[in-house]
Amino acid sequence: MILPLFHHITKKLSNAKHRKNLQKSPIAHSLPHARMGLYDDLLLDGYYTTQLWIGTPPQKFSLIVDTGSTVTYVPCSTCEQCGNHEDPKFAPELSLTYEPMKCTMECNCDVENVFCTYERQYAEMSTSSGVLGGDLFSFGNDSGLDPQRAVFGCENVETGDLYTQHADGIMGLGRGDLSVVDQLVDKGVINDSFALCYGGMEVGGGAMVLGSISPPPDMVFTGSDPLRSPYYNVDLKEIHVAGKKLQLDPKIFNGKYGTVLDSGTTYAYLPEQAFSVFKDAIMKELHSLKRIHGPDPNYNDICFAGASSNVSELSRTFPKVELAFEKGQKILLSPENYLFRVSV
Known part of the structure; x- marks a missing residue:
C-alpha cells in the first residue's frame, strides 16, 4: 500500500511563500532529500516507525511517523512519568548542541516563565507534555541530507497509549511551524514535499522521504486544501x-x-x-x-x-x-x- 503525501500535489498543499520561492529557484530540484527506513507494521504494533538521531553525539530514537501531529517529541531524562520504550530517554545534558527554548510571547511557558512548553492530547485520550528545545537531527546513513538543527519536545509526562507503546515518541509530519517538514522547508534545505511508502501487511516496513523525488508513473494524485483544516x-x-x-x-x-x-x-x-x-x-x-x-x-x-x-x-x-x-x-x-x- 502506498500513501504519498506530497506538498506539491496541488497549489494549496502548503504555505504559498514556500512554493513561490521554490518554483523560482534554479536550484530547487537539486536540493537533497532525507531517505529514511520505516519499521514495524500494523499487525505487530498498529503503527510504522522511523529512526531519528538527536544531539551531539547522536542519541537514537524510534518514532511513530504521524502526519496528524505537528510536534516531534521524545522522552526526556527528566521525565516524571514516562513508560519503558525501545531506546533510552533523551539526555539533554549529554548533548553539546542542545538548547532549551526560552519563554517568549510566541509560545506557552512553564510556571516560572522560563522555558517554552508543549502539550498534546489525542483522540484516544493519551497525552504528552514537556518543554521545547533545539538540537541537531540526523536522518541516518541513507540520507543525502546533513544533520539539521530543529525544535522538538522533551517529554516530562506521557499518559495512555503513549505511556505503554514500544516506540519512543512521535515524529510530527503535519502542517505547522513545529513540523519537521515545515522546519526543513523554512531552512531551505529540502523541497516542499515528502512521501511515505508502506511495505504492506505481510512485509512491514517501507520508506519515507523528506524532500522531493520523482514519483512512480502510476502514482494517483489528488488535491488537499490547507485553508480548510490543520490536517492533510x-x-x-x-x-x-x-x-x-x-x-x-x-x-x-x-x-x-x-x-x-x-x-x-x-x-x-x-x-x-x-x-x-x-x-x-x-x-x-x-x-x-x-x-x-x-x-x-x-x-x-x-x-x-x-x-x-x-x-x-x-x-x-x-x-x-x-x-x-x-x-x-x-x-x-x-x-x-x-x-x-x-x-x-
Whole structure:
C-alpha cells in the first residue's frame, strides 16, 4: 500500500511563500532529500516507525511517523512519568548542541516563565507534555541530507497509549511551524514535499522521504486544501465495491475536516451512514465465509472465519474497493487495505 503525501500535489498543499520561492529557484530540484527506513507494521504494533538521531553525539530514537501531529517529541531524562520504550530517554545534558527554548510571547511557558512548553492530547485520550528545545537531527546513513538543527519536545509526562507503546515518541509530519517538514522547508534545505511508502501487511516496513523525488508513473494524485483544516485532507467523492458505485451523497465525506490522511491512525474510519452501506456491499459479495464474533465484546466488529491468512489470496474471496476523488481519480484498495487480521 502506498500513501504519498506530497506538498506539491496541488497549489494549496502548503504555505504559498514556500512554493513561490521554490518554483523560482534554479536550484530547487537539486536540493537533497532525507531517505529514511520505516519499521514495524500494523499487525505487530498498529503503527510504522522511523529512526531519528538527536544531539551531539547522536542519541537514537524510534518514532511513530504521524502526519496528524505537528510536534516531534521524545522522552526526556527528566521525565516524571514516562513508560519503558525501545531506546533510552533523551539526555539533554549529554548533548553539546542542545538548547532549551526560552519563554517568549510566541509560545506557552512553564510556571516560572522560563522555558517554552508543549502539550498534546489525542483522540484516544493519551497525552504528552514537556518543554521545547533545539538540537541537531540526523536522518541516518541513507540520507543525502546533513544533520539539521530543529525544535522538538522533551517529554516530562506521557499518559495512555503513549505511556505503554514500544516506540519512543512521535515524529510530527503535519502542517505547522513545529513540523519537521515545515522546519526543513523554512531552512531551505529540502523541497516542499515528502512521501511515505508502506511495505504492506505481510512485509512491514517501507520508506519515507523528506524532500522531493520523482514519483512512480502510476502514482494517483489528488488535491488537499490547507485553508480548510490543520490536517492533510482529500476530497473523497465515491466508493466502489466490486466495480459498483455505492449510493451515497458525496457530501457525506465532506464533514468538518473532509477526509483526513493520518499516518498515525491505525484504522480507516467512515461516517456511520457510509460505513453501513459499505458493509452491506461487502457482505453481498461474500458467499463462502462464516461471520463470527470479534475479539472485543465491547465492539460490534464484523469478522469472518474461513478466509486464507495469506494476504495474496484474500482477493479471491473479498471484493476490490476503489476510492474516487474530486476529478475522478481512483485508487484501488486490495482486501488487505480494508481488512484487519485478528486471532480469536
